[in-house]
Amino acid sequence: MSQRVKLGKLWDIYGTLCILLVIVVLFSALSPTYFTRPENIVQIFLQSSITIMIALGEFFPILIAGIDLSVGSVLALTGMITAQLMVAGFDPTLAVLIGGVGGGLALGAVNGLLVNFTGLHPFIITLGTNAIFRGVTMIISGASPVFGFSYDFVDTVTGFVGFVPVPVIFALSFAAVLWFFTAKTRLGRNIYAVGGNKESAFYSGIDVKLHTLIVFMISGLCAGLAGVLSIARLGAAEPAAGTGFETYAIAAVIIGGTSFFGGKGRIPSVVIGGLIIGTINNGLNILRVPTFYQLVVMGGLIISAVALDRLIARMR
Amino acid sequence: MAIRPDDPNEIDMSNLAPNTAGPAGIEEVAPIVRMVGIEKHFNNVAVLKGVNLDIRPGEVHVLLGENGAGKSTLMKILTGIHEPTGGEIVLDGVSHPLVTPREASEAGISIIYQELSVINELSALENLFVGRLPVKRRLGVPVVDWKLMETEARSIIGRLGLGGLDLHKPVGEMPIAHRQIIEIAKSLMKNVRVLVMDEPTSSLTSVETERLFALVRQLKAEGTAVLFISHKLDEVREIGDTFSVLKDGVSTGHGRIADYTNDDLVRMMVGRVVKQRFLAEGSIDRTSMPVLKVENVTSADRKRVRDVSFEVHHGEVLGFAGLVGSGRTDLMNCLFGAERRAGGRIILNGADITPNNPVEAVKSGMAYLTENRRQTGFTPNFTIEGNIAVTKSVKDAPLRGTWGLVDRKAERAVAEEQRRQLSIRCAGIDQSILELSGGNQQKVLVGKWMSIAPSVIIFDEPTRGIDVGAKSQIHEIIRALANAGKAVIMVSSELPEILAVCDRVAVFRNGRIMDTLDGATATEESILSVAMRDGK
Incomplete structure (x- = not known):
């Protein structure tokens, strides 16, 4: 019996990694010459970095049995604000701090406060704010893209350290910080307690509303930083940027083994979940699968990956 | 695992005249169900080691045993959910090596679980x-x-x-x-023909329990056999005719209940004599300053809790009796800041500590073991360690209990200490709380509050659904806390428990304390007559 328990624990930690390996092996077999090239591996990481960033944030609302559907719009709005500030002559660092960091935290706080004050499920609140934030983005930009901002900014964010692209370093180090946060700090542990059982957390003296607010602010912050990465990669702030990104973020979090019922999940698995999404996208591109078919395959793979995970979890 | 309802045609065929038993003496009546030498292993762990059980028509047979003694497993074998590893089941004189859910249902065996379906x-x-x-x-x-x-x-x-x-x-x-x-x-x-009831009274008030018993007696008179599982000995004595005791998967006794005392039954269940009364030994000084003083607490709606004041003195356990829905739990929520108040003050050793929310309550040394383990008590995704450590972490940390790093080493030490002191039966403090029995889960929750060394402790139905051994242990803890000068409040719907533990009993009705009785002289009747005065 104890052996089965051990196997189960191992699967909790390495299950997502196994799924990633299966997908990598599959694509390597289908495209032996191109897929496994080092440049392509770097490319996969680069393509995954924004998904990973958003998924890292999305992890927290899901951890408390909620959800954040507004991450795509937060990405667009924070990116737009940052771009406009830079165009208006702000120093890029300051613009990123105000638009990306401040904007992300503020929009997340709007979600958190609305959830706390109305008592409605985050699904409803963020469904609403998703539309509101997108609308505001369109209004402040006149629905047209903003470009022409500092080359220094674009060069720095899209640059490399050695052979590793800056966004990858950025996403992975942010993941490391959040991993430490969830595993070692009281705040992080309390979020798991809130996710497991809100009422018992409340009666244990955990301020559930404060933790709910913080959770949405983290989600906003991650989407805001993803917004900064996104405008640098595109060289422009698109009002429609990030549309539908919440689906990928949620998929990455769930593929990473996070429970929809709250209280269970790990940051490293979410990173791998993001990589799985990126790998599938990349592999299908290399195999020249037309975009519309890609959507179909992507959806199917997401369902299979999660189904496999749950099947193995149940067998133990 | 639901038993599929039978085809109507088959119901007729299996309807083997349940009332043929007649008025003959119980002993002579042939059993409807006879379980002989039942064994059950799970992954090579023996849960049942040769258990015998006879169930006769027109008789209430009580199955006694601590949590984990194997009662549920035995019932699941009887209803066909589990396959026995050994032994035989005789239904109406026909031997079966195992019973399928369909056969059980056709033989007229029906079970009512504690968690209603x-x-x-x-x-x-x-x-x-x-x-x-x-x-x-x-x-x-x-x-x-x-x-x-x-x-x-x-x-x-x-x-x-x-x-x-x-x-x-x-x-x-x-x-x-x-x-x-x-x-x-x-x-x-x-x-x-055989109705199995698994702890049917655990969430009923005493009035509802009486009504249920009247019903059980009626079924019995109609010739139905009732198999009754309960931890409450007084209740068992009232309703049961015969009994069997299980301890660690072995039958340790059976017979007619009237021939044995409660102490005998407990000894068969626990293997030792369990103390029944835990009142203060010396006299309580009620002239000096009280440890806890509650003044004019009213709930925000001014209905469920109305202008409640009371005092708890050194060495005293104050009990709250009353019907379910009389507002006792609402009062406790108001004291702990978990529910909004329209007014009121809570004074601990002369200092005003009135909390506005549970965070403040925990910070000022209040503890609240809530009524519903599953719903408001434990954190299901945490281990024993996590469940115990969380309150201490909140109490110690600045910024509303959120700042700082988790000190695993210190937390493990705290959890280990509680495990030892409360003798929590587990594989280790890294075990998930979901894998523990009800009694041990409750002990973990007691440990979670003990770890902050509280000055005020509220126990709301502290022993609901847990077995005799764990129960007396929790009663001992409650007494020890009172003796150590803590303000201890206990809410319970089980009057025997109130009488066993409380030095004074506040009887609650319609959001008010109607009367406060002396625990040493109070009786179930005197409490009930106050709780239901004016016919309500």
Whole structure:
């Protein structure tokens, strides 16, 4: 019996990694010459970095049995604000701090406060704010893209350290910080307690509303930083940027083994979940699968990956 | 694992005249069910090691045993959910090596679990006929025959003494006692001959319990065999005729209840004598300053808790008795800051500590073991360690308990200490709390509050659904806390428990303390007469 328990624990930690390996092996077999090239591996990481960033944030609302559907719009709005500030002559660092960091935290706080004050499920609140934030983005930009901002900014964010692209370093180090946060700090542990059982957390003296607010602010912050990465990669702030990104973020979090019922999940698995999404996208591109078919395959793979995970979890 | 309802044709065939037993002496009547030498292993761990059980018609047979003794496993074998590893089951004189759920159902064996299986969203009527709605044809189209359902249901519910029940109301809106009766009615509609009831009274008030007992006696008089599982010995004595005791998967005794004392029964269950009364040994000084003083606490709606004041003195346990719904739990929530107040003060050793929310309550040294373990008590995704450590972490940390790093080493030490002191039975503090028995889960929650060394402790139904051994242990802890000068409050719907532990008993009704009785002289009758004064 104890052996089965051990196997189960191992699967909790390495299950997502196994799924990633299966997908990598599959694509390597289908495209032996191109897929496994080092440049392509770097490319996969680069393509995954924004998904990973958003998924890292999305992890927290899901951890408390909620959800954040507004991450795509937060990405667009924070990116737009940052771009406009830079165009208006702000120093890029300051613009990123105000638009990306401040904007992300503020929009997340709007979600958190609305959830706390109305008592409605985050699904409803963020469904609403998703539309509101997108609308505001369109209004402040006149629905047209903003470009022409500092080359220094674009060069720095899209640059490399050695052979590793800056966004990858950025996403992975942010993941490391959040991993430490969830595993070692009281705040992080309390979020798991809130996710497991809100009422018992409340009666244990955990301020559930404060933790709910913080959770949405983290989600906003991650989407805001993803917004900064996104405008640098595109060289422009698109009002429609990030549309539908919440689906990928949620998929990455769930593929990473996070429970929809709250209280269970790990940051490293979410990173791998993001990589799985990126790998599938990349592999299908290399195999020249037309975009519309890609959507179909992507959806199917997401369902299979999660189904496999749950099947193995149940067998133990 | 639901037992599928039978085809109507087959019900008729299996209806083997339940009332043939006649008025002969109980001992001579042949058992409907006889379980002989039942063994059960799970992954090479023996849970049952040769258990015998006879169930006779017209008799209430009580199955006693601590949590984890194997009672549930035995019941699951009887109803065909588990396959026994050894032994035989004799149904109406025919031996079976194992019983399938269908055979159990055909033999008229029906079980009512502690967690009721009615569907809360459906009406009483739909629940009674779930899975076998009768149909009639209208213009060739089959439609549900509501009229037929209603007549059949009325007659059976009327038999159970609930004639006035609104059969169309969703079951979830009814009190638990009514839901239970609906479940019993469901069994009766299937021609039950052996009715198994697993701790049926654990969430009933004493009045509802009496009503249930009247019903059980009626079923017994009609020749039904009742197998009754309970931890409450007084209750067992009142309702039971014969008994069997299980301890660690072995039968440790059986016979007629009247021939044994409660101490005898407990010894068979626990293997030792368990102390029954825990009142203060010396006299309590009520002239000096009280440890805890509560002044004029009123809930925000000014209804559920109205202007409640009381004092708790050094070395004293104050009990709160009253009917379910009288506002006792609301009062405790108000004291702990978990519910908004319209007014009131809470004074600990002369200092005002009135908390506005549980965070402040924990910070100022209050502890609150809530009424419902699963719902408001434990954190299911945490280990034993995590469940114990969380309150101390909140209490120690600045910024509303959120700042700082988790000190695993210190937390493990705290959890280990509580595990030892409360003798929590587990594989280790890294075990998930979900894998523990109810009694041990409750001990973990007690440990979670003990770890902050609280000055005020509220126990709301601290021993609901846990066994005799764990129960007396928790009573001992409560007494030790009072002796150590803590302010201890205990809410309980079990009057024997109130009388066993509390030095004074505040009787609650309609959001008020109606009277405060002396624990040493109070009786169940005197408490109930206050709790139900004015006929309500």
